[in-house]
Amino acid sequence: MTDASTLAMRRPTASHAERSPMRVQAPPMEGRGVQLRRVTPGDYEFLYWLATARETGFRWRYRGMTPSPEEFTRTLWDGIFAQFIVAGGDGTPIGLVMAYGAHPRDGYVYLGAVAVPDEIGTGRLVVGTIVFIEYLFAVGSFRKIYLEAPEFNISQFGHGLHRYCSEEARLHDHEWYGDRWWDLVTLAIYRERWRTDGARLVRYALGDPAVDPQRPRREAGDGG
């Protein structure tokens, strides 16, 4: 059927033009002063150190236990949707971001991030994590991204988290550390809320040319 009404329906609209394959951008992997780069076997020693270092080992995946290097390497990719080294502009690793436990059917994934001790508090891992959140929302049809951590880890990020996350679950007195039990908290970053409440952070983290005119924006097909 090719009557006038169907032809009119096929006429390209502005939104069609915006969705043209020629205009699709690669997912972000660079931010202000940081880059996400792939994890290679050459990083395993660094990651093992990060997972067992004094300042990070008790907060991270193994909670102070020390798996053998072989066991650590064998399980490094278990359940992983995507993970990247967060590196500074000169390539020096400053942390790791990972997405795991993805449920594409139900539209959620878990996010984890850890910084080397010297970088805790600089904000650079936060910038790297913002870039990673943008990456995840770009490559996966996730409705929300969960952050699951004991309370003493959540408090490390300061008061700002609640502006971007909703607390969705709390297991009381779930984990032991020091001389007491701690709650295990699950926060969620919703795609829609992130688009509005997180817009300023994203603009800053991605170094919007309007903010940082010295950083040209690259699009897919640009040779990058």
Add this chain to the structure above:
Amino acid sequence: MDEGAGSGSGPAYAVRSAPTGVGNRSSERLPVLTFARFEHILRCLDPVPAEDAHLVLGPVQVVELAALVADLGAAPLEVPAGCYTVRALYQRHLASVVEHAFRPPASGTRP
């Protein structure tokens, strides 16, 4: 801990622009925030700081503050997480203007 001295906002800080760099185009200027304007944007953080009260910035707030300042097109403000007074943060902002002004242009960037 990084503390500032003094109290109140004064015209001494009400500089509006600064040159972007030695050898750069002299017409380019980066806005410098007035102290009053800077206090105003700090009200966007939570908890809201009282004037010259100590403000504890976590890593997320460090990025939030930098983003707020950047959104105004002002000179960058990069501070590590910690405990600051409003005035100390403002002085860091002024220092960053000076640092930015004397930073040589990066090679390979657009003019």
